[in-house]
Amino acid sequence: MSKLVIVGTVAFDAIETPFGKTDKILGGAATFIGLAASQFGVKGAIVSVVGGDFPQSYIDMLSSRGLDVSGLEIVKDGKTFFWSGKYHNDMNSRDTLATELNVLAEFDPVVPQSYRDSEVVMLGNLHPLIQLSVIEQMESPKLIVLDTMNFWMDNALDELLRVISKVDVITINDEEARQLTGEYSLVVAAQKIIQMGPSYVVIKKGEHGALLFHNNEIFFAPALPLEEVFDPTGAGDTFAGGFTGYLARTRDYSFENMKTAIINGSALASFCVEKFGTERLLDLSNDELYLRLQQFKSLTQFDIELT
Numbered sequence: 001m002s003k004l005v006i007v008g009t010v011a012f013d014a015i016e017t018p019f020g021k022t023d024k025i026l027g028g029a030a031t032f033i034g035l036a037a038s039q040f041g042v043k044g045a046i047v048s049v050v051g052g053d054f055p056q057s058y059i060d061m062l063s064s065r066g067l068d069v070s071g072l073e074i075v076k077d078g079k080t081f082f083w084s085g086k087y088h089n090d091m092n093s094r095d096t097l098a099t100e101l102n103v104l105a106e107f108d109p110v111v112p113q114s115y116r117d118s119e120v121v122m123l124g125n126l127h128p129l130i131q132l133s134v135i136e137q138m139e140s141p142k143l144i145v146l147d148t149m150n151f152w153m154d155n156a157l158d159e160l161l162r163v164i165s166k167v168d169v170i171t172i173n174d175e176e177a178r179q180l181t182g183e184y185s186l187v188v189a190a191q192k193i194i195q196m197g198p199s200y201v202v203i204k205k206g207e208h209g210a211l212l213f214h215n216n217e218i219f220f221a222p223a224l225p226l227e228e229v230f231d232p233t234g235a236g237d238t239f240a241g242g243f244t245g246y247l248a249r250t251r252d253y254s255f256e257n258m259k260t261a262i263i264n265g266s267a268l269a270s271f272c273v274e275k276f277g278t279e280r281l282l283d284l285s286n287d288e289l290y291l292r293l294q295q296f297k298s299l300t301q302f303d304i305e306l307t
């Protein structure tokens with residue numbers, strides 16, 4: 001098993017969906033990634049920052065899942081990153097109501113010494129300069145995975161392009177892939193992104209699954225059709241956490257193994273959306289994950305005679 005470094009926000013989120021509304025609850029890209037990756041029993045370290053307003057009980061909870069929090073800086077007189085969003089009725093699109101960077105504005109990440117030799121690095125959604133700094137601190141990672149969003153394309157495009165040129169895998173949603181490349185076709189968009197640096201591109205299509213592009217090959221993983229999607233927040237991060245957690249556990253970074261990693265990421269994401277925030281990930285058992293992986297398998301398996 002390899003070690004995994006996770007950088008991303010650890011946050012307070014306030015979410016509104018057609019099913020209800022929350023006050024500030026635990027959120028953040030690194031939180032979802034860490035909780036998802038911890039399902040695979042990997043040694044993961046969270047590199048992030050929170051303010052003095054962040055409850056110690058949340059930090060203890062992350063440690064209790066086997067996540068190293070020595071790289072989680074606490075700025076006593078600062079406020080934790082806050083994000084608020086409202087989902088439309090289709091649950092596939094949302095409006096961001098607030099993004100308050102707070103302590104994140106001055107964050108200088110420090111990867112714990114004992115994690116600098118990790119093979120896998122998961123750069124969760126954050127300012128690209130912070131992501132770059134984490135890459136620079138690593139000794140010789142075998143796989144660097146980047147997640148980003150339109151917020152950084154709008155606010156720090158040059159820096160984002162620098163990070164993209166240094167990573168092996170990028171995970172991005174369909175609209176963001178179109179924004180980044182100016183291409184409507186996702187196949188052409190993926191080809192253009194591959195020219196920017198990464199040799200693997202994962203395009204997430206929400207309830208329509210995910211596509212993996214590498215050289216001239218494409219793999220498609222569906223999302224599990226669910227009766228009820230309660231809150232999609234964190235689904236993309238959970239997917240990324242499942243993907244990297246699985247790869248760190250198996251230490252096989254081939255295209256073939258990435259297919260299984262994508263199915264694991266999709267299965268975990270399908271749990272994430274069943275309840276608000278991190279709630280469902282926190283009470284998820286290994287047996288439930290195993291059953292859902294079986295459902296994924298039977299969903300896509302078919303015999304066909306080719307004549």
Ligand code: AMP
Pocket residue numbers: 009011012013027028029082083099125126127149151152232233234235236237238
């Ligand atoms: P997702 O639904 O996978 O896109 O991720 C939602 C999580 O990302 C929330 O828990 C937010 O706290 C966090 N988030 C939202 N906007 C940003 C941003 N601009 N930078 C970093 N993290 C963000």
